Amino acid sequence: MIYKEVVAKLAQLTRALVRAVVTGTVDPPPGQWRRRVRVPWFPGPRRPTVDLVRLGDRVLAFVLFAGGVAFMEGPAAAARWPYDKSYLVIVSAAFSLPLVLRDRWPLAAWRCALLSLPVGVSVTGDFLSPPYTPGAAIACLLVAYSAAVRCDRDITVGVWLVSSAMAVVIDVGTAVPAVIGVTVAVLFGYNVRARRLAAGKLAEQERRAEDAFAERAALAERARIARELHDVVAHHMSVIAIQAEAVPLQARGDAGLLAQGLAEIRTLSLKTMAEMRQVLGVLRDTEGAPATSPQPGLHLLDDLVATARGAGLTVTVSVSGELGDLPGTAGLTAYRIVQESLSNAMRHAPRSDVTVELTRDDGGLRIRVASSLPGEPGPTPYVERGPVGRRPGLPGGPSGHGPAEHGPARYGPAGHGLAGMRERVALLGGTFHADRVGEEFTVTATVPIRTEAG
Template identity: 55%
Template structure:
């Protein structure tokens, strides 16, 4: 049987009322029973000094000055409150015994000793003990049924709750505090509400600032990890560029030499042996330079190859290697090339090396013009090669040579890192590479 529309409406309203009551009761329930505070923040070393050697037999190694301060203030409030209660009880000729006065003094001070480690437990004990203490003190304190030590203790406890607990728990503490003040002494409700509100707002502001500082610290750590990962990626890209340049150049020379040596020897064992020795020397040079590039990757024992990277000082060696592979290379140096920044010298060397390697692969036997000139704060690298020769069945036997590939990408990246400019492309029947690298102190 389907319920009537009126009954369905009543059920929906009852459900909304129940959900609203649960939401309203949640702060109060968590404040009184189920709520838990956040873990205490680690204290600085200034607030937790080491125990002096003279007190080395103590079961702890550090002294928590904040906890020590709370305990000292608790003793002061207890002593002051007990003295005041005794004076007022004697003046009013009260028949209360010493135990009752001590209980009231403890009720107005003891929860303060718990606020450092257990802020919610401290507030709950204060919420229960304060009314019980006023039952004792009300017998001879007629205007205000508690001593000044009670508000001091309660304000500090509420502040600790606001600093260490979530907002809805703090709201529940505030509501219950106002209701308790109204029940204990309605005349001071406004004053108590104001004091508790200031304490809650101040504690919540401290909590918000600490949370913001924690989030900022986590973001900084995340940013540092991201920067470290980015640096690792950039280092891998740099190693990949270096390896490409080293392998492409030396393997091209070795391949051409291996093809040309048997033809040049023409059965002469001595010439064949000399050619093989030259190939071996080129192979060892390639392996040495690869070890140098990979030296940035540390071994397990932390050792690394710190040999210097090649620069323009090795241009003659580079040109001789290209000539031995069959290229007709003309080298021209203009300006003062001594004392260039390491990054500029290395990039210029690698650009020249990659250009010669491309000429070996795509235009063997070509004429290459290599010019490196310094004009003021710029270093110009110009490499131009002719078409060279190819066998009729070669895919590059007609038209202009293909120089496109990862080598040119590496060139562009090197030039971009230094903030320079690069032009590559065919020129006539050959190919040309022109790079302009700025010379700065940061290079």
């Protein structure tokens, strides 16, 4: 077992060495940590930009090149070095050239530095001890750091091993400080890489969290708009449909009564369109400006009751407490609950008796809407439809008001009316209940009353 682990570690180490020396690749340069400036003296409106990191590398390479030549000339002259001084220029250029490459190709720059050391030492070893210049040492440490910053862990380990081995081979006397310097440079580069990766992951998580928050906000807004559209369309369209059917029967050929009924339908249609424009205006507002049109509330309760009575319902309203100073959200919720309850009564129990009770006390606003069920067997607003999807017990045909062909009707939630009312109340922290009680279907809700700031 230990033998297999040793073999696996040796294989991993071999792969790290091969990747560092031959096949390894690097990450792209981190753009968010770069600084670019425009060239101030360049003529024309489109001035080029200069990467300060690469500019700094080139300046440092030139300084080390010039300093290396000056540093070697003295010991070479003292040792009466027999070769031409052009060799010193070439060696100094070979030592400093990796700095020019380390930003664009850090691993290639480290490999160049690794090859230039033994070649340069073969020249400088005759008159320098240790056999490399301070500029060469600085360049080797910087390219090792760059490789550790831009390469993964295996390549970094390979860079450290090869650099340490090269330091021992070139000069045993200075091997310890050289290995320590390489170790510090590699560990520092690895730490910088780890911090950058962590910062990148954190930024990605923050971006995903913002996207998720925006998506949830969009879904909530869509649900709110859907509830508003359902309440507007379900109520007013039900009244329009009932009046369109009843007006010709009531007029009985009287042109005056017919014109009056059609005028009422037109007025209600225009009101419906106005409310739909108000709701859909949220979708058209690209600037996110809040709606400025007044929202419906219990101050429009009389108009709502009058419309229901005009559609054939017998509506009795009982109000207890002051409702004039209700916050906008609570008033809108109460209005929509009463509106949806009356709409359900119009659609499923026409000409029925409806009782609306509104009671305000310290516990909030209590709403109770009770409507009598139709006398003949048939659906209520909360009847599930059979597989064919047509409502049983009402006259009609393909419009959905004919007898059910499959399965008996049974009481339970259907459609989005109850769900919308329940969601509205739940958003305010209230309670909602809807069920059949004797010969009535009763909707009860408790809406807490808070100030808009709270």
